[in-house]
Amino acid sequence: MTRIRSALLPLSVLLLATTPPPMQLPAAAIVQPAYADLADLALAAPVIGDATIRSTVRLKGPDAAGVPIGLVRLYVEADMTALIRGAGGLPPRVGYLLDVRPDARGKLPQLKKARVLLFARPSALPGQLQLVAPDAQLRWTPAADAQVRAIVREALAADAAPRLTGVGNAFHVPGALPGEGETQVFLQTADGRPVSLSVLRRPGERPRWAVALSEIVDEAAGPPPRDTLLWYRLACALPPTLPATSTAALAPADAVKAEEDYRFVLAQLGPCGRTRG
Missing domain, CATH: 2.40.50.120 (OB fold (Dihydrolipoamide Acetyltransferase, E2P))
Structure with a gap:
């Protein structure tokens, strides 16, 4: 030595x-x-x-x-x-x-x-x-080893969730019935790949939300499971409020609904949980 x-x-x-x-x-x-x-x-x-x-x-x-x-x-x-x-x-x-x-x-x-x-x-x-x-x-x-290996596998996959860099435009379309509507929020990514959040509300039903990793929103898509790379990208990168620039082109009532649906997504994701500095 x-x-x-x-x-x-x-x-x-x-x-x-x-x-x-x-x-x-x-x-x-x-x-x-x-x-x-x-x-x-x-x-x-x-x-x-x-x-x-x-x-x-x-x-x-x-x-x-x-x-x-x-x-x-x-x-x-x-x-x-x-x-x-x-x-x-x-x-x-x-x-x-x-x-x-x-x-x-x-x-x-x-x-x-x-x-x-x-x-x-x-x-x-x-x-x-x-x-x-x-x-x-x-x-x-053993738990840390398994978790790290899973993260690496996800990160190296061809369809790995991209790194988020910001929030783009948001849109809200009211439905025909009271309380019905759909919100879509487009996210900005480091490599330019499309990522969007969608929230669907129907009277008498719990709101449904999903994340899409393409320009087409899959009707069967849903929220990402917790402690996955996609969940981490969202929970640890999304800002706590929808930027004003995202709803600048919306009517005031639609902007309020979009902001409400964005907060709903954050609540469903839960805290990032990061403890390091």
């Missing part, structure tokens, strides 16, 4: 060149993250690995430059158990930098032999990774 450390540590500044400000890691490594937290990390990471920590070395002096007060920087070596995502593969053992917070007695978290999920990007140095966020090392659990 001494030989490896002497060769790698002077380059720690390169490894940290684009690392965000660190956060407290131990609690995030133990508590089961919410679906949205896992999706945030999985979608940001070109490399996701299941690994077991082999060793840690505390860095000091120039190798720990820029560490926030109260945190300690470690150089971690881990043995890869499985590669969940990564086009180019990984060597059996990888190294990366990690900032942790000592406890009240100054003791560092016991990480040796811990099984972890790593969300990272390749470094310029062979065999080295760079975590995509300060809390991008999570304690491995």
Whole structure:
């Protein structure tokens, strides 16, 4: 370990060149993250690995430059158990930098032999990774592993739900009977693919809503199941209110109905549940 450390540590500044400000890691490594937290990390990471920590070395002096007060920087070596995502593969053992917070007695978290999920990007140095966020090392659990694999499968599918960037125009068409009507809200996406929300109200029936991923609204379509990529895209990206620009062309009464139906969709989706910063 001494030989490896002497060769790698002077380059720690390169490894940290684009690392965000660190956060407290131990609690995030133990508590089961919410679906949205896992999706945030999985979608940001070109490399996701299941690994077991082999060793840690505390860095000091120039190798720990820029560490926030109260945190300690470690150089971690881990043995890869499985590669969940990564086009180019990984060597059996990888190294990366990690900032942790000592406890009240100054003791560092016991990480040796811990099984972890790593969300990272390749470094310029062979065999080295760079975590995509300060809390991008999570304690491995069967539930977290299964959830991350499901997110990756959905994200890599040809028909994966696109990333939302805003809300476009909304339309409302009143029905022939009191309380009857249909609202459609068009969403803006990063790749230009069409996504729209529709809400159908009929007298004496519960409102029905659906999301369409094409220009044609499928009558059989419905809401996305919770804790899926499409649900995450909607619940975590839609603004809390319908923008005024979306209803600017509508009559006042139709704009009120469109806003009401938009709030109904948000209520049905439920909170995003993100707990990370």
